[in-house]
Amino acid sequence: MEFQERFGSEEACREYLFACRWPEGFRCRRCGGGEVGGLQRARAVWQCKACGAQTSVTAGTVMHKTHMPLRVWFWAAYLVATHHPGISAVQLQRQLGIGTHETAWMMLHKLRRAMVAPEREPLKREVEVDECYVGGVEEGLHGGRQHGEKALVAVAIEVRGRGSGRLRLQVISDVSAGSLQPFVTTTTEPGAIVRTDGWPSYKGLAKLGYDHRPRVQRTAPVGEQLLPRAHRAISNLKAWLYGTHRWASHEHLPVYLDEFVFRHNRRGNPHAAFQTLLGLSTHHQPSTYREIIDHAA
Ligand SMILES: [Zn+2]
Secondary structure (H helix, E strand, O other), rough: HHHHHHHOOOOHHHHHHHHOOOOOOOOOOOOOOOOOOEHHHOOOOOEEEEOEEEEOOOOOOOOOOOOOHHHHHHHHHHHHHHHOOOOHHHHHHHHHOOHHHHHHHHHHHHHHHHOOOOOOOEEEEEEEEEEEEOOOOOOOOOOOOOOOOEEEEEEEEEEEOOOOEEEEEEEEEEOHHHHHHHHHHHHHHOOEEEOOOHHHHHHHOOOOOEEEEEHHHHHHHOOOOOOOOHHHHHHHHHHHHHHOOOOOOOOHHHHHHHHHHHHHHHHHHHHHHHHHHOOOOOEEEEOHHHHHHHHHH
């Protein structure tokens, strides 16, 4: 209710976008002038009084050059950011009172594309790394590492005291050193403590500059779980995938993994989630229809 009242008009949404773009007041991107002349509020375009350069407050956001009112975008981003299990296009269409399913689907996918943060800070200090299989109807193949109908996902998660910090997930083709070690080097800062099980493919992480601490089950005290944070993340991921998306095809899986990571890493911070979804807090280029279709249709 509070959100809808705050952003109940196009004017209120434009003011917010203006404040996000120019927190210290209008500044012309061409000449640096600070005076506004002939602004076209209806188009959310501000014009520099000195040189006439125009700047749209929606440029670089998911809302740019769409016909959907800003308040509908705001409400959609709010719903996606705060709806915990994830929201479907059908639910979004209903909630927003949008006429066509295609429009709701398109908005949802544009917002989802924003869930891939382009400038990802590497995981730091202490990280648990593991892999799991997702997809299919049944759980693991006798605990083995054979590749069945399932997709293989690598997991890296920060240790923060007894809890978990940030998470990274990535689809990998196999459990060879050639797949697992690049996953570690692209997600985790060199020098970090990396905890894994005793799988041989992880050997060599020390040579890559990590404080590698492998552990095998038989050396652990009875009842103590190896890599408890990674295992918790994996079981939450599976519950979410099967509960919300029923079945994620291999083709769409990376998009869903990004969404899960996005939600995990911003849990407890819906405002950051909202801003990122709309494209306000990153320099993310808005995705075009073609990109969305190629990526996720
Ligand atoms: Zn100017």
